[in-house]
Amino acid sequence: MNIQQFQHDRFGLFLHWGLYAIPARGEWVRNNEEMKEEDYIPYASEFNPDLFDPKQWAKDAKEAGMKYAVMTAKHHDGYCLFNTKTTTWKSDRDYIKEFLEAFRNEGLKAGLYYSLLDWHHPDYPHYQDLHHPMRNHPECSNENRDFSRYLDYMHTQIKELLTEYGKLDIMWFDFSYGNMRKDTWDANKIVSMAREYQPDMIIDNRLEGDGIYQGTIREEHPSFTAGDFTSPEQMIPPTGITNVKGDPIPWEACLTMNEHWGYCSKDTNYKSAKLIIRTLVECVSKSGNLICNVGPDARGCFPSQSRKILHEIGEWMKYNQASIYGCKKCDLEKPEWGRYTQKGNIIYAHVLDESVFDIPVHIPKDKILKVRRLSDGSEIKIQTPWNAESYPEYTFLNIDTLAHQCPDPIDTVIEITLK
Numbered sequence: 001m002n003i004q005q006f007q008h009d010r011f012g013l014f015l016h017w018g019l020y021a022i023p024a025r026g027e028w029v030r031n032n033e034e035m036k037e038e039d040y041i042p043y044a045s046e047f048n049p050d051l052f053d054p055k056q057w058a059k060d061a062k063e064a065g066m067k068y069a070v071m072t073a074k075h076h077d078g079y080c081l082f083n084t085k086t087t088t089w090k091s092d093r094d095y096i097k098e099f100l101e102a103f104r105n106e107g108l109k110a111g112l113y114y115s116l117l118d119w120h121h122p123d124y125p126h127y128q129d130l131h132h133p134m135r136n137h138p139e140c141s142n143e144n145r146d147f148s149r150y151l152d153y154m155h156t157q158i159k160e161l162l163t164e165y166g167k168l169d170i171m172w173f174d175f176s177y178g179n180m181r182k183d184t185w186d187a188n189k190i191v192s193m194a195r196e197y198q199p200d201m202i203i204d205n206r207l208e209g210d211g212i213y214q215g216t217i218r219e220e221h222p223s224f225t226a227g228d229f230t231s232p233e234q235m236i237p238p239t240g241i242t243n244v245k246g247d248p249i250p251w252e253a254c255l256t257m258n259e260h261w262g263y264c265s266k267d268t269n270y271k272s273a274k275l276i277i278r279t280l281v282e283c284v285s286k287s288g289n290l291i292c293n294v295g296p297d298a299r300g301c302f303p304s305q306s307r308k309i310l311h312e313i314g315e316w317m318k319y320n321q322a323s324i325y326g327c328k329k330c331d332l333e334k335p336e337w338g339r340y341t342q343k344g345n346i347i348y349a350h351v352l353d354e355s356v357f358d359i360p361v362h363i364p365k366d367k368i369l370k371v372r373r374l375s376d377g378s379e380i381k382i383q384t385p386w387n388a389e390s391y392p393e394y395t396f397l398n399i400d401t402l403a404h405q406c407p408d409p410i411d412t413v414i415e416i417t418l419k
Contacts, residue, residue, distance in 0.1 A: 001068070001109050001169035003202055003228050003250050008326045009067035009109070010284050011317075014254060014293035015057070015099070016072050016113075016261040019043040019079050021298040027075055027262030030119055030133040037120065037134075044079065047091065052300030054095075054102035060302060061108060064310040065317030065324070068109035070172045070291065071099050073161055075113075075262075076131070078120030082165070086156050089120055100165055111170025111201070112161055116154065116185050123150040129180060151186055158190055162197040171198070172231075175206045182208035187225040202228040204252075220244050229289075236279065240286030240329060248329070252289035255279065257306055263295040270305050273312035274410045280324065281350050281411060285339040287329040316410055319375035323348035323413045332362055338411070348374065349397070349414040354405045358385050359414065360394035367418055371397055374413040 020027045022043045030040055061069055073096050074080045080090035082097065096112065103110040118124045119133055123145045126132045134140040162168070171194055176182065187207040194203055205217045205227030217226040220243060229250035230241055241251040257276070258267045271279075276292060283290040294306045302310075317324070323341050330340035330347055337359060338352035351359060371380040381398045388396060397414060399406060406412040 001111075001202055002200060005109075006068075006170075006202055006229065006252075006289065007250055007287070007328070010289050010324050010327070011064075011066050011280055012252075012289065012291040013061040013064075013066045013069040014113075014261075014291045015069060015296065016075065016293055017095075017296045017300075018072060018075050018081065018262065019047055019077060020075070021049075021263040021296065022046055024263055024265040024298065026260040026264045026267075027077075027295070029262075030077055031131050034133050034136060040077065044089070047298070049095075049296075049298060049300030052095065052098075052296075054099045055105075057099070057296075057302065058102045058106040058108060060307055060310050061103070062106050063314040065314055065321055066108070066292075067325075068111065068169060069099075069103050070111045070113050070170055071096065072113045072115075074115050074118075074157065076115045076117040076119055078115075078118040078124075080157070082161065084157050084160055086153055086160075087121075096161075097165065100168075104166075109169035111168055111172060112165075113172040113174060114158060114161065115174050116176065116180075116207070117174075118150065118154070121150050121153060123147060123153070130178065155186070155189060155193070159193055159197070162193055168198050168201050170202055170204075172204045173206050174204075176208055182225060191225050204228075205230045217249060218243050236282055237286065237288070240288060248287045250289075251287075252291055253279075253283050254291050254293065256293045256295075257309060261293055261295055263297045263303070265297075268305070270309060273309045273316070276309065277313055277316050277410055278352060281339055281341065284324055284327050284341045285329060285334070285350070316408075320411070320413045322415070323350065323374060335361070345418040347416040347418065349416060351399070351406055351412040351414060354409055356406070357399050358383075358388065359397040359399065360388075360391065361397060361416070362393065363395050363416065363418070365395050368395065369417045369419045371417070372415045373399075373407065374415045375408065380414055 016027050020029050023029050073082050081095040083094040084090055100110050125142050125145055126134045126140050208225045217230050229252055231252055233254050236253050241249055243249050258270045260267050280290045294302050296302055327341035327343045330342035332340050337356045338350045341348045373380055383398050384396050
């Protein structure tokens with residue numbers, strides 16, 4: 001996948017899954033509860049996801065209109081879901097291999113998440129990492145820890161992923177902050193390996209940065225380790241993301257469906273399909289992507305609510321996907337009634353305000369070839385209502401409805417083809 005294909009596809013699936021699905025209190029359970037290693041290790045012998053079915057995962061993602069997926073090969077707990085030769089702290093089954101095969105077979109692009117942090121490795125520093133579960137336990141000192149040994153271990157694992165799993169589309173490294181960034185990870189070596197072994201793969205920007213924009217990709221001349229796209233988390237940038245010259249740069253917002261990345265049995269605070277669709281539209285209207293997360297449970301299943309939401313998103317995408325794929329920010333300013341996306345000479349008006357029936361657009365009538373409702377191809381009339389004749393600067397598009405509401409309460413998409 002090159003960056004142009006990434007920006008065309010716009011919508012992806014994030015998968016956070018691992019041992020933390022057993023305690024079922026989120027992927028940061030060790031950090032949040034300062035859980036000791038001896039209390040966490042037993043979960044490894046218990047991990048036996050008998051209902052793991054990546055083929056169904058891939059079908060759910062494809063039905064939702066997602067074009068790519070990224071799965072955790074290793075999270076902060078250090079537990080590996082792939083067949084690494086570097087440690088026994090890994091699953092008996094190569095779940096990453098099965099994930100990649102299943103998603104590729106559905107025609108989806110697939111990539112891997114890899115945490116730079118590792119709360120299990122004996123040479124990973126407790127006190128240098130402010131997020132380490134043992135950060136407040138002075139008995140767990142850094143004495144006799146050799147960080148260079150950890151770097152060798154980490155680089156070897158990354159090389160395994162880059163060379164033993166076929167063509168990867170994305171490598172999603174997570175994360176850097178404070179002094180734990182860039183040169184600390186020997187990021188030049190990591191990126192050099194990635195470019196050598198997977199020249200068509202794109203990389204996120206978290207090897208070297210912190211904060212919302214994660215790194216120096218925004219600079220006029222980004223560094224070698226800045227990555228190919230930036231990755232705001234749990235928020236949508238107010239105006240998209242540009243470099244110092246004001247030129248747009250590739251970006252992808254990463255968003256949870258509920259409040260956790262990893263499975264949390266008590267977290268039922270799910271976003272609605274309507275909200276996720278509108279968030280996707282917002283990202284595209286700012287020339288960005290959205291990757292939305294599902295955290296499978298300990299048996300390897302998507303939570304039922306996640307599957308329901310994916311299905312509902314898919315119903316909307318089936319009829320309106322043309323307003324997402326290959327689209328970007330429109331030259332027109334954001335209207336009060338919704339958003340615009342654009343692809344070539346076609347502008348998609350996303351009508352989100354259900355009280356609007358005569359849609360005012362800043363496009364001269366003589367520039368418009370035709371106007372259609374995207375979902376069914378029905379004609380939208382251009383006509384100025386009698387009570388709007390004093391607004392000659394607008395062209396009015398009439399949504400002919402008898403129900404006093406827009407046809408689609410989620411997002412009524414109007415396709416405006418320009419001459």
